[in-house]
Amino acid sequence: MAATNFVEIDGSYLEGGGQALRNALSLSCILGKPVRVVNIRANRPKPGLSHQHMHGVKLLRDITNADVVGNTMGSTKLEFIPHTIRSGNYRVAVQTAASITLVYQMALPVLLFADGASQVDATGGTNVAFAPQVEYMDEVLLPNLLRFGVSFELKLLQHGFYPRGNGRCILDVEPVHQVKAGQLVKFGQLDKVGGVAFCAGRLPMSIALDMQQTARREIHRLWPNQECNIKPKKLTFDVASDNGAAILVTAHTTTGCILGSGAVGERKMHGHLLGSNAACKLTEYVRKEICVDAHMQDQLIIYMALAEGCSRMLTGQLTKHTRTAIHVAEQITGVKFEVTMENFDKTLVTCVGLGQLNGLL
Template identity: 40%
Template sequence: MFHHTIQTHFPVFEVPVDAGEGSATHDWENKIPAWGITEECTCWGKGFWNLKVLLCHPLWPAQFPASLGTQSHNAPRSLSERWVERMRTAAGRVPWGIRFHSNSFPGGAGSFSFRRARPGSALSGLRACRRLVFCPLQQGRGRCRPGSEALAMEGQRVEVDGGIMEGGGQILRVSTALSCLLGLPLRVQKIRAGRSTPGLRPQHLSGLEMVRDLCGGHLEGAEIGSTEITFTPEKIRGGVHTADTKTAGSVCLLMQVSMPCVLFAASPSELRLKGGTNAEMAPQIDYTMMVFKPIAEKFGFTFNCDIKTRGYYPKGGGEVIVRVSPVKRLDPINLTDRGSVTKIYGRAFVAGVLPLKVAKDMAAAAVRCIRKEIRDLYVSIQPVQEARDQAFGNGSGIIIVAETSTGCLFAGSSLGKRGVNADKVGIEAAEMLLANLRHGGTVDEYLQDQLIIFMALANGISRIKTGPVTLHTQTAIHFAEQLAKAKFTVKKSEEEEDATKDTYIIECEGIGMANPHL
C-alpha cells in the first residue's frame, strides 16, 4: 500500500483519504501562523507565501514539488487554481480536485477538501495518496520554516551501523528511541559488533519489543543473536507496557530506551520492567533514583519509580514500575555551575543469605577512603539488609552520592562479587566518586551520555559541564545529530578555575520536539 508521510518535529494532522470516489475534509484552529502540506515555506513580507507541496502517486516519480505564491486575501481561489496547475504541469494530469473552504488560508481557521478523480478517468481506481499530512510552520522575521526537513518516505530507511564508536547496545537504544519519536523507519546493522558476543542479548530484544509495542510499530529480525533489525514506528500511545528480560539484564537500560518515547505519548504510561535492578555494565536502580531522576526532571517532566523487587546477577527476577506523564515539550537545561560539595551520603546493601556485616564493611571502607581527601564533611553511608520479600536471590553493592550547593549530583558505585573482599568493593565506589569530583564538571561520567537525547529533543539551548567526554557520550551525540538533526558543540571550558582540569562544555540546540497530542 503506497503512502507518503512528511515527518517534522512539530505536531501534524493526518487526513485519511478514501481509495474510492469521495472527499476528506479537515478543520483546524488558528493557533499558529500557517499550515501546509510542505517541506519548506518562505515568507516575503506580510501575507505572501511560497509553499513547497508534496503529493505522490505510485505511477509517478516519488515526489512533485509545486511552488506557489499568493496574497492571503485571495488565497482560496488562487491557491487552488495554481496548485492544480502546477500538479498538471508536473504530472501531465490533474490528480486531485482541491477546494479551500476558508478565505483566511493560510493562517486562519478553515478546511481543505481533497476529492478523488472521477470514475472513468485515467486515475480511476488508483490510490493517489493514502494520507495527507498537515505540518504547522514556524514563522520568523521574513522567513517561515518547519521544524525539520522531510526525513523519510516509504521504501527509504535510516541506515545505522551498530559497530561504530561505542559499538554496543547504546547505539541500538538511542537510534530506536529517536526512530520511534521522529517516525523514522530504521535499519540497524552490525548490532553490538564491538562486543565479544555480537548481536542482540535478551535485554536488547526486550527493549526493542517494548518500543515496538508502545508505538504499535513493526519489528523484523529481532531475535537473540541477531545482528540486523528493521523497525517501522507508528504513533506513540500511553497505557501499560511490559518488558521482561527473563535474565539479569538491566531494567535501567530498558528505561533508557522507553522513557524518551512515552514522554511524547497521547496519555500517561506505566512501564513494568523486569530483570536485574543492580547489574554489571549498567546503572544501578539506586543511581537512577538518586542521581538520574532529579537531574533529568530539570527538563520539565516527572516520573515515579516503584521498586517492587530487587534482582541480581545471575538470576535477575527484579521488577520496577515506572509511571510517566506526557509533556508538551522538554525545557532546556543549564548545568554549568557546580558549586561546592555540601553532602555525601549513600547506601551499602546485602540481600539473600549474605550477612549485614558485608554491607557494614563496604560502608566503613568507603568512608575511610573519602575522608583521606574530604575531611570537612560528614559522610553517611547506611548499611542495609534488603527484606527477603523485596529481593530475589543473593547480591550486594554500594552507591555513594555527593550533592553540591547548586543541586549537582555525582556518584560512585560498585557491586559485590564472589571472592572479592567487601572492603575492596567499598573503596572502588569511593574512588569512582572522588574521580568524578576532581574534574570540575557538573555531571559525572555515567550521567553525561544519558542526558544527550533529552538535550537533543528540548526546546532551546542546553549546556552541561563535564569531565572527559566519554565514548558513550560521543556516540549518543553522533546519533542524535544524524537522526534528530540536533546541533551539538563540545569545547574545552574556558573558566579560570578549569584551566588545569580536563573539563568541557557540551552545548546543544535542541529540535523543540512537540507532543502532537497535547
C-alpha cells in the same frame, strides 16, 4: 518490508554496544522516522541482540505499533518503522538478570511524547554489571532530568542480581508538552555526600558495613569534616531472595548538582574493594568540580537533542558511550553538538535542540 527511507545507523561505531541501538530506536519513535541499525553490538564478545535488547525492541514496538524486522536473538541488523506513540500499561519480563534500567532507558523518552500517563512493569536485573543500578536511576538520573522538565516515579519492588535476576520495578511516566533546555554548568561547593551500601541473601551484614566504612574513609581522607551519610543495609528476604551486594554513593552540591558512583558485587564479594571503587570515582568528580558524572553524560544527550533551546553540561572527558550517543542523535535529528575542552579535566557539551513538541497532548 516495503521500500522505505530508512536512517541507517552503524552499531559498530565507537562504543559498539547497545547504546546506538537504544538511542536510535527511541529517537525513531519520537520523530516518527524509520531506522535501520546494522552491525548491532559488533564490538561485544557475543555480537547481535541479547535478551535485554529484544525485550526493549518489543516494548517500543508495542508502544508505537511499529513494524519490525530482525528482532531475534543474535540478530545484527534491525529495521524499525514506528507509528503513533500510545500511552498505556506495559509489561516487560526480561529474561535472566538482563538490566531493567537499560530497558527503561529506551522507553522513558518515548513515553514523554505519548498522549497520556503510562506505566512499565518490568522484571529482570536491578543491580548488575555494565548498567545503571536502579538506585542510580532514582537518586541521580531523576534529579538531573528535572532540570529538563522531565519527571518519573520509580518503584523498586524486588531486587534482582546476576545470574537469576527476578527483580521487579514499576516506572510511571507523565507526558510533557516539550522538553526544556537543561543547564548543568555551575558546580558551586560540595554540600553533602550520601548513599546506600547493601547486601542480600546469605551474605553477611559485614559486607555492607565494609562497603560503607571504606567509602566513608575515602571521602574523609580528602574532606575530613564532610557530612557523609552512607547507610548500610541487609535486605530482607521478601525484597531480595538471592545473594547480591552493591553500593551507590552520591555527592550533592550547593547549586543542586547531583553526581553518583556505584559498584556491584559479582561472584566474589569484597566489600572494602567495592566501597573504595565507588568512593574514589566520586571523589574524582568532586575534585574536578564537574556537574555531570561519567555515567550520566550519555543519558542526557537524547534530552539535549530534543529540548527547546540551548542545553549545556559540564562534565569530564567524554566516554565512548557519550560520543556514540552524540553521533546517533546528530544523524537522526540533524542537531549539532559542540564539544569544547575547558581544560584537561573538563568538557563543555552544548546543543541547541529540536524543540520537539508533543503533538498528542
